[in-house]
Amino acid sequence: MNAPKMKSNATDHESWRSVLELASQEVFDTMLASPLTLAPEPDSDDRLDITAMVGLAGMLCGVLTIRCNSKAGTAMASKMLGISLEEAASQICDAMGEICNMVAGNFKNKVSGMGDGCMLSVPTVITGGDYDCHSLAESNALKLSFLFERENVLIALQVQS
Amino acid sequence: MGKVQVLIVDDSSVMRKIVERSLRQAGIEIEKVFEAGNGAEALAVLSTTKVDIILCDINMPVMDGLEFVKQLSGVENAKGVPVVMITTEGSEGHVVQALSAGARGYLRKPFTADQVKEHIVPVLAGKA
Numbered sequence: 001m002n003a004p005k006m007k008s009n010a011t012d013h014e015s016w017r018s019v020l021e022l023a024s025q026e027v028f029d030t031m032l033a034s035p036l037t038l039a040p041e042p043d044s045d046d047r048l049d050i051t052a053m054v055g056l057a058g059m060l061c062g063v064l065t066i067r068c069n070s071k072a073g074t075a076m077a078s079k080m081l082g083i084s085l086e087e088a089a090s091q092i093c094d095a096m097g098e099i100c101n102m103v104a105g106n107f108k109n110k111v112s113g114m115g116d117g118c119m120l121s122v123p124t125v126i127t128g129g130d131y132d133c134h135s136l137a138e139s140n141a142l143k144l145s146f147l148f149e150r151e152n153v154l155i156a157l158q159v160q161s
Numbered sequence: 162m163g164k165v166q167v168l169i170v171d172d173s174s175v176m177r178k179i180v181e182r183s184l185r186q187a188g189i190e191i192e193k194v195f196e197a198g199n200g201a202e203a204l205a206v207l208s209t210t211k212v213d214i215i216l217c218d219i220n221m222p223v224m225d226g227l228e229f230v231k232q233l234s235g236v237e238n239a240k241g242v243p244v245v246m247i248t249t250e251g252s253e254g255h256v257v258q259a260l261s262a263g264a265r266g267y268l269r270k271p272f273t274a275d276q277v278k279e280h281i282v283p284v285l286a287g288k289a
Contacts, residue, residue: 026271027271030271030272030273031179031270031271031272077175080175080179081175081178081179081182082182091174091175094173094174094175095175097173098173098175098176101173101220101249101270102249102270102271104249105248105249105250105251105269105270106249106251106270106271108252109249109251109252109269115250115251115252115253115254115255116252116253116254116255119220120220120249120250121220122172122220122221122222
């Protein structure tokens with residue numbers, strides 16, 4: 001897929017929606033052998049108690065987050081490692097962090113001009129749903145609602161510059 | 162190609178397991194897998210161990226993959242041992258940096274077992 005050229009204007013970030021969708025779905029198809037499908041309706045993030053985050057710095061500054069509930073997180077770890085759900089429970093954070101890292105990397109590699117000029121942080125994973133995330137970014141987050149194993153997964157890119 | 166000893170360097174234990182599984186799925190016979198969470202840990206492993214191939218991430222805390230590859234030239238047990246980078250950093254610039262630092266190959270995450278076979282087997286066979 002030919003991705004749009006990178007632009008720093010916040011109003012243009014909507015054009016990255018399809019790139020982020022493809023980048024996310026490729027990671028799930030390839031590493032989990034399980035599809036990530038767009039949700040028919042955007043879902044509330046109220047019950048999503050696992051958040052994986054990867055920071056982007058350089059030509060693009062921002063943060064990419066993946067949010068889901070424990071059931072979806074366990075399923076992701078299980079599919080990724082090919083182990084049972086019981087065994088996967090202890091691997092959720094590591095698996096979610098790595099998935100977030102791959103989605104962020106796959107996304108930036110698809111946006112022309114960003115690959116060399118944008119660095120990724122190591123992932124951070126937060127568990128627990130009782131918190132709010134505040135950003136100083138000028139633009140709204142690019143949010144995509146997906147379904148994975150019938151559970152909601154929210155992937156968002158908050159761009160700061 | 163007989164059984165091989167592999168050093169997998171990645172800060173994610175999940176990814177280390179996936180790389181090992183992908184190697185086996187690719188038909189590579191493994192004698193032993195050594196693991197390290199960053200470049201510094203990998204250098205410590207290599208101070209006492211000789212392996213047949215090193216598979217290394219780039220973005221890691223403490224010592225990243227590029228710095229690790231640069232430091233390998235001074236490690237006796239790493240002489241002649243091929244390094245393949247397995248990383249999300251897939252830009253041309255990163256590939257050039259890795260190859261210039263001494264890496265023999267480069268595989269982008271996400272990857273399939275077929276891609277692992279395509280990138281790793283020729284390196285192990287000395288054809289890359």
